[in-house]
Amino acid sequence: MTTDQLLPGGQPEPVISLRNLRVSYGDREILHGISFDVLQGETLVILGGSGSGKSTLLRTLVGLEKPSAGQIFIKGRDLAKTSAAEMDEIRRKMGMSFQGGALFGSMTVGENVALPLREHTRLEDSTIEIILRLKLQQVGLEGFEYYAPSQLSGGMKKRAAVARALAMDPEILFFDEPSAGLDPIIAAGIDELILELKRAFRMTIIVVTHELASAFLIADRMLLIDKGRIVAIGTTDEIRSSAQPRVRQFLDRVAEPEISGEMDYLQMLTAERPRAQSTAGKRG
Amino acid sequence: MEIVSEIGGSTLNGLSYIGSLASLGARAAYYTLVAPFQGKPLRIQRAISQAMDTGVRALPILSLITFFIGLILALQAAYELRKFGAISAVATAVAVTMSRELGPLITAIVVIGRSGSAFAAELGTMKVSEEIDALETMAISPIRFLVAPKFLAMMVMLPCLTVWANAMGILGGSLFGVAQADFSFGGYVRASVESLFLRDITTGLIKSVMFGITITAVGCLEGLSTGGGAEQVGRSTTRAVVMSIFLVVVVDLFFTALFFFAGNR
Numbered sequence: 001m002t003t004d005q006l007l008p009g010g011q012p013e014p015v016i017s018l019r020n021l022r023v024s025y026g027d028r029e030i031l032h033g034i035s036f037d038v039l040q041g042e043t044l045v046i047l048g049g050s051g052s053g054k055s056t057l058l059r060t061l062v063g064l065e066k067p068s069a070g071q072i073f074i075k076g077r078d079l080a081k082t083s084a085a086e087m088d089e090i091r092r093k094m095g096m097s098f099q100g101g102a103l104f105g106s107m108t109v110g111e112n113v114a115l116p117l118r119e120h121t122r123l124e125d126s127t128i129e130i131i132l133r134l135k136l137q138q139v140g141l142e143g144f145e146y147y148a149p150s151q152l153s154g155g156m157k158k159r160a161a162v163a164r165a166l167a168m169d170p171e172i173l174f175f176d177e178p179s180a181g182l183d184p185i186i187a188a189g190i191d192e193l194i195l196e197l198k199r200a201f202r203m204t205i206i207v208v209t210h211e212l213a214s215a216f217l218i219a220d221r222m223l224l225i226d227k228g229r230i231v232a233i234g235t236t237d238e239i240r241s242s243a244q245p246r247v248r249q250f251l252d253r254v255a256e257p258e259i260s261g262e263m264d265y266l267q268m269l270t271a272e273r274p275r276a277q278s279t280a281g282k283r284g
Numbered sequence: 285m286e287i288v289s290e291i292g293g294s295t296l297n298g299l300s301y302i303g304s305l306a307s308l309g310a311r312a313a314y315y316t317l318v319a320p321f322q323g324k325p326l327r328i329q330r331a332i333s334q335a336m337d338t339g340v341r342a343l344p345i346l347s348l349i350t351f352f353i354g355l356i357l358a359l360q361a362a363y364e365l366r367k368f369g370a371i372s373a374v375a376t377a378v379a380v381t382m383s384r385e386l387g388p389l390i391t392a393i394v395v396i397g398r399s400g401s402a403f404a405a406e407l408g409t410m411k412v413s414e415e416i417d418a419l420e421t422m423a424i425s426p427i428r429f430l431v432a433p434k435f436l437a438m439m440v441m442l443p444c445l446t447v448w449a450n451a452m453g454i455l456g457g458s459l460f461g462v463a464q465a466d467f468s469f470g471g472y473v474r475a476s477v478e479s480l481f482l483r484d485i486t487t488g489l490i491k492s493v494m495f496g497i498t499i500t501a502v503g504c505l506e507g508l509s510t511g512g513g514a515e516q517v518g519r520s521t522t523r524a525v526v527m528s529i530f531l532v533v534v535v536d537l538f539f540t541a542l543f544f545f546a547g548n549r
Contacts, residue, residue: 062421091423102418104410116422119429164422 013076015040015172015204016061021070023053023060030056032228033070038172043198043205045219047250050210053228058176058208062096063087074172092120095165096174100181101157103149109136109160110145116167135163139193155186162193173197175207179214187214194218212251216240224250305531308431308508309501315425315432316439324428331433338399338434339441343448346394350382350449353390354456357381362460371465375472376479378457379450383480387450388442388488389536392495395442396528400503403434404524407507408517416508431504435497442496443489450488487543494539495532502528 014037023031030053038044048054059065061072063079072079074090082090103112113135117128136142139159149157158178165173178194179187191214197203198218209215215222222239224231224247231246232239239247248254320326361377407430410416419426454476461467467475506524510516 059417064417064420088423091421094421096418096421098414098418100413102414104415104418105413115424119422119424164418168422 013040014038014073015075016206017071017073018061019071019073021057021060021072022068023056023065024068029068030228031060034225034228034230035070036223036230036233038204038206041202041204042220043194043207043218045215045222046206046208046225047210047212047215047222048208048225049250052225054208054210054225055176057225058174058206061206062094062174063091092116092168093171094174095168095170095172097158097161097165097176097178099177101149101161103157103160103164105149107149108145109141109147109149109152112149112160113145113164113167116164120168131167135166136160138166138197139163140189153186155182155189158182158190159193162197166197170203172204172206175205175209177209178207179209179211187211190214191217212253226250304509305498305501305505308427308505309497311427312431312435312500312504313497315428316436319428319432326436327429327433331436334433334437335441337402338395338437339445342394342398342445345398346391346445346449347452349394350387350390350452351456353386354378354382354453355459356456357386357453358457358460362464372467372475374457374461374465375467375475379454379476379479380484382453382457383450383484383488385488385536385540387453388446388492388495389532391442391445391449391492392499392532393529395438395445395496396499396525396532399438400499400528401521401525403500403503404507404510404521405517407504408510408520411508411510412512412514412517426508431500434504435500438496438500439493442492442499446488446492447485450485483547487539491536491539494535498531498535499528502531 016038018037019035021031021034022029034057046054046057056065060067067080075093077086077090079087079090103109104115107115110132114128114132117123117131121128123131132145133142136145139162141156141159141163144152144156144160149160152160162175175194178190182190194205194207195218198205205218207215207218216236219236221233221235223233224239226246231250232242232244234242240251242248242251315324316326357378358374361381362371362374365371365373365377407416410430416426416430419429454473457476458467458469458472461472461475462469503524506520506527510520
């Protein structure tokens, strides 16, 4: 089966399919039945607040968490039914860029990027060297191969992590919070890098983020997840014009409604007053 | 009823801990001893630098401690032996106690303090910074990549250190022997060597290999099961040290009893 094969409906075959996926930590269920498809070559952004389950979803997709129920198909193969060797093979087609970079501190940047090549291929050192240069160039880090990860800034660490994720020429690329903890200019640079990868390699890219601006910039489709359930899924335009209250709340950055009625509001005011006065009194 | 369920619960926890240790140990053993012959090479370079760390760099402190332990043993033994006018048996007492028991045990405890804790801290930090997860998503087994080299280094270095510790203990005893028991240095060493059977040394070495496996398994398991956050790394390190000391003593008891009853036959 090739990835370009079309289904009867004329749609490209999904690269990743989730069917009623449930994930639990102990007794607590984090994801309550998630189903969606990711198509070849598209960029899907998974949006959600803290504790929405978006990180768990990503970790489950790359095989770091085991689903308690439901199925994950990656390129048509059911992850639950793969052997360890097959799982390794699937993983070689996936690249993952972690939130903090997750570069190995005991190795140089170059060794980090070259590691998957050294572990999984029998390429000559000189060939690995060339691939390494290319990958570093792609992420704008040429000349940094002999630096230790601790010598890099946050944005450079993320770029190096992307270079490592790209080392095996993956078909699917995952990003966990690519712009978290970066200043807006550096974060925009990372967005630009993702767009470039999408344009140049037609890779299937899945990004987990809570940064709205970056999400609308890079996404083909978006998925909003809240409390372990999918709230909305659709193209960027569909999401932007959605009238669903939960989507609007997230997009318009409305705070969680903690005050439900006038009485609560009054109570909050009266409870605040004496404290404000007493601190003012102390200062006076 | 509550007490019963409490006891049952902690027994189950203990058993599942032993189970995880055994499974980690078995996988590490597979990647150290079997997988290299199936085309999954071991990181020899890493194992050597690990061996330098756990082995060679432990020598100064281990030498000093076991030298003093040997001297203490001689003093304690002489205290009793003097009453029977058998002070010349000090050499035998020190040599046998060191090589059968204290050599392996003291070595293990020094290695726990230096390396067992370091394993837990290293792997714990890697777990917290998602480096272990990164290895898994790159289809690189953390056991093969991180644990197996430590495993190999410890299995080789602990017996070596133990032999060294025995020698240093005997040397420490000789200080007393020469000063107080009318031994010449050569005479003391000869008396020590003659009093030892090969079995005294081999049982000590077998124990030390088992200690090495235990320390690696506990240190790495604690490191790999670190929860989120930096303070958890500290907790794992502490747990690794305490659990290692406890389990080393248990393993010691098991093998000492085994050798005792096997030797009686």
